[in-house]
Every structure is written in structure tokens, then in C-alpha cells.
Amino acid sequence: MKFALIGNPNVxxxxxxxxxxxxxxxxxxxPGTTVDLCSGNVCYKKEKFEIVDFPGIYSLDGKSEEEEEVxxxxxxxxxxxxxxxxxxTHLERNLYLLLQVAEYEIPVVVVLxxxxxxxxxxxxxxxAELSDILGCEIIATTATEGRNIGRIIPAALQTASEIQARxxxxxxxxxxxxxxxKLSDCSRLEAILTLEGISQNPELTExxxxxxxxxxxxxxxSVYQIMATNRHNEAARISDEVTSEKGEKKEFRFEKYLTRxxxxxxxxxxxxxxxxxxxxxxxxxxxxMIVSLFEVYAVEPLLSMGLDPLVEQVSFxxxxxxxxxxxxxxxxxFVFYIMVSILEDSGYMTRAAFxxxxxxxxxxxxxxxxxPMVLGFGCxxxxxxxIRHLSKRERxxxxxxxxxxxxxxxxxxxxxxxxxxxxxPAAISVYLIVFVLIALTGIVLTKFTPGxxxxxxxxxxxxxxxxxxxxxxxxxxHMKEFIFxxxxxxxxxxxVLGLLQYGGIIQAFQDVFAPAMDAALGxxxxxxxxxxxxxxxxxxxxxxxxILAGTADLGSVMTGIQLYxxxxxxxxxVPCISTIAVLYREMGLKIAAMxxxxxxxxxxxxxxxxxxxxxxx
Amino acid sequence: xxxxxxxxxxxxLSGDPEISENINNKEILAKYLxxxxxxxxxxxxELESEGYLSxxxxxxxxxxxxxxxxxxxxxxxxxxxxxxxxxxxxxxxxTASEEACEIEHSASDETIRKLNQYLNRPGxxxxxKQGKNQRPxxxxxxxxxxxxxxxxxxxxxxxxxxxxxxxxxxxxxxxPGETIEIVRKLDxxxxxxxxxxxxxxxxxxxxxxxxxxxRTD
Numbered sequence: 001m002k003f004a005l006i007g008n009p010n011v012x013x014x015x016x017x018x019x020x021x022x023x024x025x026x027x028x029x030x031p032g033t034t035v036d037l038c039s040g041n042v043c044y045k046k047e048k049f050e051i052v053d054f055p056g057i058y059s060l061d062g063k064s065e066e067e068e069e070v071x072x073x074x075x076x077x078x079x080x081x082x083x084x085x086x087x088x089t090h091l092e093r094n095l096y097l098l099l100q101v102a103e104y105e106i107p108v109v110v111v112l113x114x115x116x117x118x119x120x121x122x123x124x125x126x127x128a129e130l131s132d133i134l135g136c137e138i139i140a141t142t143a144t145e146g147r148n149i150g151r152i153i154p155a156a157l158q159t160a161s162e163i164q165a166r167x168x169x170x171x172x173x174x175x176x177x178x179x180x181x182k183l184s185d186c187s188r189l190e191a192i193l194t195l196e197g198i199s200q201n202p203e204l205t206e207x208x209x210x211x212x213x214x215x216x217x218x219x220x221x222s223v224y225q226i227m228a229t230n231r232h233n234e235a236a237r238i239s240d241e242v243t244s245e246k247g248e249k250k251e252f253r254f255e256k257y258l259t260r261x262x263x264x265x266x267x268x269x270x271x272x273x274x275x276x277x278x279x280x281x282x283x284x285x286x287x288x289m290i291v292s293l294f295e296v297y298a299v300e301p302l303l304s305m306g307l308d309p310l311v312e313q314v315s316f317x318x319x320x321x322x323x324x325x326x327x328x329x330x331x332x333x334f335v336f337y338i339m340v341s342i343l344e345d346s347g348y349m350t351r352a353a354f355x356x357x358x359x360x361x362x363x364x365x366x367x368x369x370x371x372p373m374v375l376g377f378g379c380x381x382x383x384x385x386x387i388r389h390l391s392k393r394e395r396x397x398x399x400x401x402x403x404x405x406x407x408x409x410x411x412x413x414x415x416x417x418x419x420x421x422x423x424x425p426a427a428i429s430v431y432l433i434v435f436v437l438i439a440l441t442g443i444v445l446t447k448f449t450p451g452x453x454x455x456x457x458x459x460x461x462x463x464x465x466x467x468x469x470x471x472x473x474x475x476x477x478h479m480k481e482f483i484f485x486x487x488x489x490x491x492x493x494x495x496v497l498g499l500l501q502y503g504g505i506i507q508a509f510q511d512v513f514a515p516a517m518d519a520a521l522g523x524x525x526x527x528x529x530x531x532x533x534x535x536x537x538x539x540x541x542x543x544x545x546x547i548l549a550g551t552a553d554l555g556s557v558m559t560g561i562q563l564y565x566x567x568x569x570x571x572x573x574v575p576c577i578s579t580i581a582v583l584y585r586e587m588g589l590k591i592a593a594m595x596x597x598x599x600x601x602x603x604x605x606x607x608x609x610x611x612x613x614x615x616x617x
Numbered sequence: 618x619x620x621x622x623x624x625x626x627x628x629x630l631s632g633d634p635e636i637s638e639n640i641n642n643k644e645i646l647a648k649y650l651x652x653x654x655x656x657x658x659x660x661x662x663e664l665e666s667e668g669y670l671s672x673x674x675x676x677x678x679x680x681x682x683x684x685x686x687x688x689x690x691x692x693x694x695x696x697x698x699x700x701x702x703x704x705x706x707x708x709x710x711x712t713a714s715e716e717a718c719e720i721e722h723s724a725s726d727e728t729i730r731k732l733n734q735y736l737n738r739p740g741x742x743x744x745x746k747q748g749k750n751q752r753p754x755x756x757x758x759x760x761x762x763x764x765x766x767x768x769x770x771x772x773x774x775x776x777x778x779x780x781x782x783x784x785x786x787x788x789x790x791x792x793p794g795e796t797i798e799i800v801r802k803l804d805x806x807x808x809x810x811x812x813x814x815x816x817x818x819x820x821x822x823x824x825x826x827x828x829x830x831x832r833t834d
Contacts, residue, residue, distance in 0.1 A: 059788035093790060093813045221793060225776065228787035229794060232813075259801045259809055354818040357807045366820050367807075455820025457785045460809070 135164025317498025363442025631688025
């Protein structure tokens with residue numbers, strides 16, 4: 001038996017899925033975070049059932065990737081019952097989707113979620129009447145408290161039934177549907193989809209085009225618009241019938257301040273800055289602990305064991321990668337994700353996206369691309385994975401810009417080298433250089449990237465108090481992505497590099513590039529090796545530098561400007577190998593290669609510019 | 618600058634917001650109006666001094682609300698005249714458009730209103746296809762959503778733009794007949810609108826495809 005959860009974004013669908021299955025799917029307060037279809041199993045009375053969690057969608061007829069995906073799935077796979085999740089506080093808008101679902105003639109159980117919130121807002125819904133109109137069972141739930149969630153599966157097994165309510169379309173449309181059904185012997189659903197212009201059947205489409213042309217002439221509106229209007233009207237009618245005492249929605253007191261430039265922008269800046277500072281301070285404290293624990297209990301014992309050199313090299317590389325991974329992952333990335341999850345859960349992120357829309361337009365994207373960019377500060381890997389909902393053109397631009405965002409590993413370099421040995425203002429200037437380069441790259445890319453720019457159409461998530469459990473579980477999910485994608489690549493490549501070093505290839509590489517490094521960047525020969533290790537994992541550039549220089553007090557072996565140049569180059573220079581891998585997966589070989597080449601060249605050019613300008617004085 | 622030329626500029630610029638965004642706008646405008654590029658440059662400066670638009674440092678243009686209003690007004694006259702010529706008199710579209718281009722500058726608002734009323738009788742005005750920057754000519758008081766200010770309650774008249782683009786807007790409830798309210802308007806015309814109880818953020822280029830009119834009640 002197979003069930004599927006369907007509903008608008010932000011209705012608590014993923015939360016219900018989590019409670020039903022117990023496995024983690026991302027629960028988000030940012031519309032459209034679940035793009036892949038997640039599925040899990042639920043046991044009821046010793047029987048196992050599969051549940052699919054569809055991405056949150058507003059409609060089944062839209063042209064976005066998620067909507068097409070769900071439509072395809074509904075039409076091609078067999079589903080025993082759909083669990084339609086509705087938001088009781090936005091019943092009318094949610095019924096719009098439900099009325100479309102009705103046309104697919106699949107048994108449905110309607111879950112009316114957020115009933116507690118609706119009561120608070122003085123919205124009273126007559127469940128029995130709604131159930132009568134729709135012709136199927138209604139379960140009123142409060143997913144945040146887990147209330148009535150246990151009734152869903154029994155209902156899906158026993159009482160799920162097709163929705164009786166149908167949208168009465170405009171008489172011309174109804175006539176069109178009837179003649180299509182008669183002429184081509186297709187189902188009503190097929191006829192509706194064809195009239196809307198989203199069917200794949202070429203023969204039907206041809207017949208439908210003549211009909212829809214006529215209707216469009218008559219109404220001076222596209223068929224899609226007429227049908228959407230009909231559906232909205234029917235949804236409004238049903239909602240009016242079952243809802244009483246519609247009270248005013250209580251606005252969160254600060255809400256109106258968040259979306260003005262002032263004080264919205266200062267608030268945004270303070271929030272982002274304090275997030276980064278918290279991550280940095282908490283992160284460096286934890287990192288020190290983890291790294292030194294590793295050093296004392298793993299690395300030193302290994303080296304004192306006196307193993308065969310090859311075995312020692314391999315296991316040493318493995319441990320170093322593990323140490324670096326854990327040293328960055330937990331302290332920096334995890335803390336960062338907790339902060340971001342709080343922002344996402346509270347609903348603030350959508351406001352930030354609205355405010356950032358103008359700035360993002362300048363660099364070729366729109367407000368909705370803000371989230372991936374912010375995620376990039378934690379780790380570029382999940383940031384690149386979250387650009388799927390953007391258009392093709394924006395994805396290309398975002399790929400370049402995200403890989404330039406200083407992730408937490410690069411923050412470690414800037415802090416560990418520049419802030420410590422050169423000074424804090426110098427460290428801030430590195431950030432400024434990177435931000436200016438990101439902006440310039442964006443401005444240039446907007447001119448040359450093919451494709452059309454789409455604007456933002458983003459529903460504001462309701463502001464609410466983030467709940468600790470939900471926030472942690474979401475941060476953990478972000479983290480899981482990081483661990484399962486980034487860590488294996490990190491371990492494998494660390495061992496490969498270790499073997500290369502064992503075989504003397506690193507030394508050969510260093511011999512070839514050292515003169516060039518010295519001439520262009522003014523850096524000592526071992527710096528080139530460190531940069532190479534930086535591709536593996538950004539902060540390893542820093543650690544390798546310390547090892548090769550033979551001292552942790554880098555200030556005693558390199559001049560301030562050398563350290564500065566080294567930091568700038570390694571921050572810009574080629575994204576880490578995990579980022580390249582995920583770019584390849586998401587965007588293809590061409591984009592991954594272009595991004596790598598661009599950042600490599602950019603890093604070297606900026607580095608040598610700083611070197612030459614400085615030595616010119 | 619003579620009134621006719623000024624109106625022509627504003628008509629073109631308000632009709633296609635993408636020209637203002639294009640840094641080669643001078644070239645495009647010169648081509649449209651059969652003028653030299655340097656003349657077009659001077660004309661733009663003059664329009665700026667008259668307060669119809671501002672030239673941004675990066676070469677892009679931004680029409681003032683007054684500029685947009687004037688441009689739209691002329692565009693509306695053009696549309697109504699063109700519609701009358703093609704639909705009622707059966708002239709070919711090209712001649713109709715050229716003719717409308719001349720008459721639009723001298724026709725009074727009253728004439729246009731009457732003509733529009735005449736065209737609006739059922740079954741009269743045909744030939745409107747949803748397409749880029751095309752507006753149905755039956756609209757009388759409809760304007761682009763971006764022209765209205767914060768707090769205004771508006772009725773949606775139509776959603777234009779390229780076919781398919783309006784799908785998400787339609788699905789969120791921005792369909793003809795629906796009442797929406799502008800909750801917030803930022804200076805580059807990015808909007809936060811309230812529709813069906815939820816707030817939706819729109820980029821300026823999206824908001825530009827939504828045509829609305831003020832609610833009378």
C-alpha cells in the first residue's frame with residue numbers, strides 16, 4: 001500500500017510526515033525546501049506502508065519543477081490514498097489545490113492542520129459541513145503538538161474516498177471539456193489539462209487549441225486564467241460556507257518593521273552579522289577542543305606506533321581528514337545551521353528575501369536566491385544543492401557566486417592567519433575584497449549569462465516562535481547532507497593526496513610551481529603545496545602551511561604581506577573538492593569546470609595584484 | 618522639446634519596462650523614433666529636467682510616477698484608436714498603428730473615453746491575444762500594479778506577461794476580480810501584497826505584469 005502527502009508549502013506537511021514515519025525529512029518554514037520526493041515507511045498493526053512526501057505546491061497545473069514532478073507522479077504511479085494537508089488559517093487558498101486534487105479521482109483523506117492557530121485567530125470551521133461538501137473524512141490536527149496525527153493512517157486505510165466536490169467551470173470551458181471528451185474519447189482530467197495547455201498528447205492539444213482560441217477570444221483571458229478564477233471562486237464559496245466569525249488575523253507586533261528598508265535593512269545586517277560572529281566564537285572554541293583531543297588521542301598514538309611508512313601515511317591522511325572534517329563540521333557548520341534553522345523556522349528568512357530582492361537583482365538574481373547565498377557562509381555544498389528552485393540562468397549565476405562566498409572553512413583561514421598574525425582590520429579587508437569580487441562577478445555575469453530573468457513570487461511564511469526540537473532536527477538534516485556528501489569525498493581525497501605525497505608527486509609538483517609562485521605571489525615554495533591541500537578542504541591550506549613551515553607561529557617565517565596574500569589566494573582559489581563534486585552533480589561538467597577555472601584564475605590574479613602593488617611601494 | 622515627441626518617449630518607456638533596464642536604451646529609443654543617438658541623449662536629458670524620468674548613474678532609466686502615468690495615458694489612447702481602426706473599420710494593422718500614432722497626440726480624453734465605451738459593447742473588441750506587453754483594450758481604468766501605493770485596496774483586472782509566466786500568480790489567487798492590498802512598496806517597486814489572507818512578495822518585473830484598478834467601494 002502506498003500513501004502520499006500533498007499540500008501547499010508551509011502547512012506542516014513535512015512535520016506530519018516526520019511524525020508518521022519517524023525518519024527525517026526537512027521541515028521548513030521557507031516555501032519549497034523539499035524538492036526531491038522523500039519517502040518513508042510507517043508501521044500500523046504490524047503492516048508496513050510506504051508514504052511519499054511531495055514537495056509543497058500551490059497548484060497541480062503550474063509549470064514549476066515541483067508542480068510538474070507531482071503531476072507526473074500522480075498520473076503515472078498508483079497511490080492507494082492521498083493525504084491532503086490543509087492549513088486551517090488559509091482554508092480558501094488551500095482548497096484551491098484540493099479542488100484540483102479532486103479532479104484526479106484518487107481516494108483522499110483531508111487533514112486540516114493548524115487548528116489551534118485558527119482558533120487563536122477566531123476562525124471557526126464547521127468540520128462536519130466541510131466533510132459533507134467534500135464528501136470525504138476530515139481530520140482536524142495540530143501537528144506541532146502531535147494532536148490527532150495517530151488518526152491519519154487508520155483513516156487512509158479505511159475511509160479514504162474520492163472527493164465529490166467539483167469546480168463548476170465557465171460554461172464555455174465546460175462545453176470545451178465535453179466536446180474534447182466526446183471527440184477524442186479521453187477522460188475529463190485529460191481534457192482539462194489539455195485545455196490548460198499542459199498535456200503531452202499532441203493530437204488532443206491540436207483539437208484543444210481551436211477550442212481554447214475561441215474561448216480566449218470570447219473572454220479576453222487565457223483559458224488557464226479563467227479556470228484558475230473559477231477554482232478560486234469555488235474555493236471561496238466553500239470556505240465562506242463552512243467558516244464563521246472570521247476574526248482579524250493578529251499581526252505580530254514587529255512584523256511591519258521587518259519589511260521596510262528602515263529599520264529592516266539594519267535589522268537584517270545585525271542578524272546576519274551576529275549569526276556569523278556567534279558561529280565564529282562558539283565554533284573556534286569547540287574546534288580547538290576537538291582538534292586537540294584528536295591530536296592527543298589519535299594522531300600522536302598513531303605516529304608513535306612505528307608502522308610501515310605506507311600504512312602510516314594512509315592512516316595518517318585518514319585521521320587528518322577526519323580531524324579536519326569533524327573540527328569544521330561540528331563546531332562551525334553545525335552551529336551555523338542551528339542559527340540558520342532558527343531564522344528559517346521563525347519565518348524571518350522570507351522577509352529578508354523580500355528586502356534583499358533589489359540587491360540581488362543587481363547581481364542577476366532575485367530575493368529567493370538570498371537563502372542559498374546565506375547558506376554558503378556555512379558550507380558551499382548544501383548551498384549549491386538549494387539552488388534548484390531557481391531558473392536556469394539564475395542557477396548558473398548562483399553557482400559562481402556561491403562558490404565565492406567565504407564558507408566556515410575559509411573563515412578559519414582568514415581568522416587563523418590574517419586576524420592572528422596581521423591584524424583584525426586586515427582580516428575584515430579580506431572579507432571586503434571577497435564581497436566586492438562577488439558583486440563584480442555578479443554584475444558581469446548578468447550581462448553574459450543567457451536565459452531570461454524571472455522575478456520573485458514568494459509567499460511570506462508566518463512569523464512564529466521557533467521550537468527547539470524542530471529547529472534542532474532541521475539543523476541536523478542540513479548536517480546530514482553535509483556529512484553524507486562532503487565527508488566521504490574528503491576522506492577519499494585525503495588518502496589520495498597522502499599517497500601522492502608518499503610517491504613523491506607532491507614534491508615534484510612543488511618543484512614545478514614553486515618558482516612561479518615565488519615570482520607571481522611572492523610566496524615561499526611550500527605555500528604552493530598548502531594551496532593544493534586547500535582544494536581538498538579549505539582550512540587544510542592553513543594547517544598544511546603550519547606543518548610545512550615547521551612552526552605554528554607563522555609570523556616568524558613569513559612576512560605580513562605574504563600571509564595576507566596567501567589567505568586571499570586560498571580563500572578565492574578553486575572551491576574545495578566537495579563543492580566541485582556537488583556542482584558537477586547539480587549543474588554538469590561544464591559549469592563545474594568553468595567555476596573552478598574562474599576561481600583559480602581570479603585567485604591568482606588578485607593575489608599577484610596585491611603582491612605587486614605592495615612591493616611597488 | 619515638442620509635446621508629441623515627449624509623449625512618444627514616455628509611451629515607449631512605460632510600455633516596455635525592459636528598455637529602461639537596458640543600458641543601451643539610447644540606441645533602442647533612437648531606433649524606435651528615427652532619431653540620431655545623440656539627439657536621443659539630449660531628449661532624455663530634457664525629459665529628466667522636466668521630471669518625467671531620472672537617468673541612473675549606470676545608464677539605466679527610471680520613470681517617475683508622473684512619467685509613467687503620462688506614458689500609459691498615451692499608450693491607452695493608441696490602443697483604443699488602433700482597436701477601433703482594425704476592428705471597426707477593418708484597416709490593416711500596420712496602417713492602423715501608424716495612424717493611431719499620429720492621432721493619439723491630439724485626441725482628447727473625452728473622445729477616447731467615448732470611443733472606448735463604443736468598443737466595449739459586447740462582442741465588439743476582438744483580436745487581443747495574451748502576449749508580451751499587450752494589454753486588452755477593454756481596460757479603461759486599469760493600470761500596472763507598481764503605480765499604486767502602500768495601503769491601497771485594488772481589484773485585479775488582468776495578468777499579462779508572457780504566456781505561462783502568470784501561472785504562479787494565478788495559483789496564489791491573483792486572478793481577475795480578486796481584491797488585493799499593497800502591504801509594502803519599496804522604492805524600486807518591489808511589492809508585498811496581501812491576497813487571500815497571505816502576504817506575497819513580488820519583484821518589480823512581476824508586479825508590472827499585473828493590471829489592477831482602484832476599488833470603488
